[in-house]
Amino acid sequence: MDVPVSEDDSFGIEVILTEGETKAPSCPHGPTLLFEKLSKGEERGRRFYACSACRDRKDCNFFQWQDEKVSEARLLARQAENQARRPAFTHQQYCSRFKKFVSLLEDDKKFCQDCQMLFLPGELNAHASHKSRAISVAQLRKPSVLLCPLENKKSNAQYLFTDRSAHFLLNTLAGNGYSKVLCVGTPRLQELIKMRNLDGKHETMKSLLLDIDFRYAQFYGQDEFCHYNMFNHHFFEGEASSAVLQAFLSESDGKKVVMVADPPFGGLVKPLASSFSLISQMWRKLQSPDSRSMDMPMIWIFPYYFESRILECLPSLIMLDYQVDYDNHPLYKHGKTGRKQSPVRLFTNIPPGEVILPEEEGYRFCSICRRYVWSLNKHCAECNICPSKDGREWKHCSVCEKCVKPSWKHCQSCGRCALPNHPCGQGQGMEGCLNCGSVKHKYKACPLKDAHRTSKCQSSNAKREGRNPSHHPFLNPRAKRKSGAARKAKKTAAVST
Numbered sequence: 001m002d003v004p005v006s007e008d009d010s011f012g013i014e015v016i017l018t019e020g021e022t023k024a025p026s027c028p029h030g031p032t033l034l035f036e037k038l039s040k041g042e043e044r045g046r047r048f049y050a051c052s053a054c055r056d057r058k059d060c061n062f063f064q065w066q067d068e069k070v071s072e073a074r075l076l077a078r079q080a081e082n083q084a085r086r087p088a089f090t091h092q093q094y095c096s097r098f099k100k101f102v103s104l105l106e107d108d109k110k111f112c113q114d115c116q117m118l119f120l121p122g123e124l125n126a127h128a129s130h131k132s133r134a135i136s137v138a139q140l141r142k143p144s145v146l147l148c149p150l151e152n153k154k155s156n157a158q159y160l161f162t163d164r165s166a167h168f169l170l171n172t173l174a175g176n177g178y179s180k181v182l183c184v185g186t187p188r189l190q191e192l193i194k195m196r197n198l199d200g201k202h203e204t205m206k207s208l209l210l211d212i213d214f215r216y217a218q219f220y221g222q223d224e225f226c227h228y229n230m231f232n233h234h235f236f237e238g239e240a241s242s243a244v245l246q247a248f249l250s251e252s253d254g255k256k257v258v259m260v261a262d263p264p265f266g267g268l269v270k271p272l273a274s275s276f277s278l279i280s281q282m283w284r285k286l287q288s289p290d291s292r293s294m295d296m297p298m299i300w301i302f303p304y305y306f307e308s309r310i311l312e313c314l315p316s317l318i319m320l321d322y323q324v325d326y327d328n329h330p331l332y333k334h335g336k337t338g339r340k341q342s343p344v345r346l347f348t349n350i351p352p353g354e355v356i357l358p359e360e361e362g363y364r365f366c367s368i369c370r371r372y373v374w375s376l377n378k379h380c381a382e383c384n385i386c387p388s389k390d391g392r393e394w395k396h397c398s399v400c401e402k403c404v405k406p407s408w409k410h411c412q413s414c415g416r417c418a419l420p421n422h423p424c425g426q427g428q429g430m431e432g433c434l435n436c437g438s439v440k441h442k443y444k445a446c447p448l449k450d451a452h453r454t455s456k457c458q459s460s461n462a463k464r465e466g467r468n469p470s471h472h473p474f475l476n477p478r479a480k481r482k483s484g485a486a487r488k489a490k491k492t493a494a495v496s497t
């Protein structure tokens with residue numbers, strides 16, 4: 001059977017990371033990224049600038065061809081728009097408001113649910129017709145519970161750790177002697193660290209939250225939070241914030257630093273990796289000369305199907321079997337609850353043997369691989385690894401000489417394993433489709449992918465929640481399309497093959 005490749009599969013979008021050659025124009029989210037639109041048969045596509053952070057044009061519609069002349073009027077309008085979308089207060093102002101707020105009587109401590117802000121008695125009129133609630137000191141310590149998650153916004157996709165996952169992360173870090181945690185897009189982890197410090201039973205840990213959600217500036221001091229965009233390493237409050245990061249990364253106090261990042265899953269891997277490398281470089285420069293060849297310890301939390309993309313960009317990371325789950329994500333729950341298993345994993349440069357995965361949750365230690373693995377991830381004597389990526393038990397194919405997904409069968413004509421109903425064909429030397437194993441097409445063009453998307457109701461759930469991870473709407477500047485990895489994200493959210 002011949003499978004027609006649909007038109008939009010014939011081109012793709014690449015992000016081009018330039019090293020400060022020309023200054024990229026800015027949108028409200030800081031410097032934009034340069035993309036290249038590749039069309040079939042063309043060697044070099046047309047390049048354009050678009051927002052680094054938003055994957056939906058409704059959130060940020062910045063678009064400019066690289067070779068486009070922009071009129072003075074449009075530049076001014078852009079500046080005005082960027083200005084208008086700044087937070088209502090500077091971080092310093094938020095801090096002095098917070099000081100006043102904590103000194104208020106219990107009855108005067110109010111949070112406006114419509115504006116998502118703490119307000120002072122003098123501002124009562126402005127929020128009179130809004131929904132507001134009284135706030136206790138205990139609630140002030142848990143802003144991630146108080147603030148409503150920005151989950152409908154594709155660009156934020158705020159999925160908060162369950163207690164199980166947050167405690168696991170914290171215990172792992174503390175157990176490995178880290179006492180300064182750089183929380184990149186992990187507000188709940190920062191919160192837990194601060195709560196743990198309060199109990200007085202442990203050695204104090206420091207944390208610094210870098211997040212694009214400036215609502216957190218209301219609750220944290222300037223040395224605890226920086227308004228930051230992890231797709232372009234942009235600090236919205238400029239030099240002052242990057243100095244805060246710099247100070248935090250210094251280990252002169254003898255405290256070990258680790259970074260934990262949990263970016264929105266539709267995010268582009270390359271720019272994220274680039275920002276994390278910049279942070280790591282900053283850390284390295286602060287190390288003594290004899291440890292300047294080391295990498296900053298980090299954990300990047302992301303779905304397993306991005307493994308090859310992540311390792312391409314940051315080869316020192318290793319993917320662990322631990323399944324991260326989220327409170328407000330119905331699909332990404334831990335397997336043991338009887339729900340769908342979460343596809344979200346830890347990518348880390350901490351030696352895998354030192355990350356002890358809990359036995360009571362179904363993990364075990366593989367003494368050959370010297371790492372903890374999921375119970376169904378059985379060690380294969382032939383491959384000499386625990387091969388499973390998706391939590392299911394994989395099986396060895398003696399012809400392919402490797403382990404494959406349990407649903408795949410060896411196909412004589414393709415000469416490799418694939419889904420039984422994959423489109424069959426000879427595609428010598430071509431890496432097969434990640435979804436069905438066919439050698440006739442790449443993942444992007446897989447005709448079986450959509451079959452899975454509609455086969456379960458989960459995908460419509462994903463849509464309802466706004467978890468459409470399409471991360472670049474500019475395949476065609478006028479139309480909204482999805483990229484390969486984004487489709488894959490959506491597909492795996494629906495069902496794993």
Ligand SMILES: C[S@@+](CC[C@H](N)C(=O)[O-])C[C@H]1O[C@@H](n2cnc3c(N)ncnc32)[C@H](O)[C@@H]1O
Nearest residue numbers: 053159160161185186187188211212213229230
């Ligand atoms: C998937 S959630 C992770 C939350 C984490 N699981 C927790 O419970 O602490 C993504 C986080 O990254 C933040 N975020 C989204 N886009 C960002 C960006 N471009 N730069 C920095 N932070 C971003 C969100 O505000 C959110 O806190």
Ligand SMILES: [Zn+2]
Nearest residue numbers: 027029051060
């Ligand atoms: Zn933008």
Ligand SMILES: [Zn+2]
Nearest residue numbers: 112115127130
């Ligand atoms: Zn209000």
Ligand SMILES: [Zn+2]
Nearest residue numbers: 366369379386
């Ligand atoms: Zn093993």
Ligand SMILES: [Zn+2]
Nearest residue numbers: 380383396403
């Ligand atoms: Zn094997």
Ligand SMILES: [Zn+2]
Nearest residue numbers: 397400410417
């Ligand atoms: Zn095979």
Ligand SMILES: [Zn+2]
Nearest residue numbers: 411414424425
């Ligand atoms: Zn075949």
Ligand SMILES: [Zn+2]
Nearest residue numbers: 433435436446
């Ligand atoms: Zn396929």
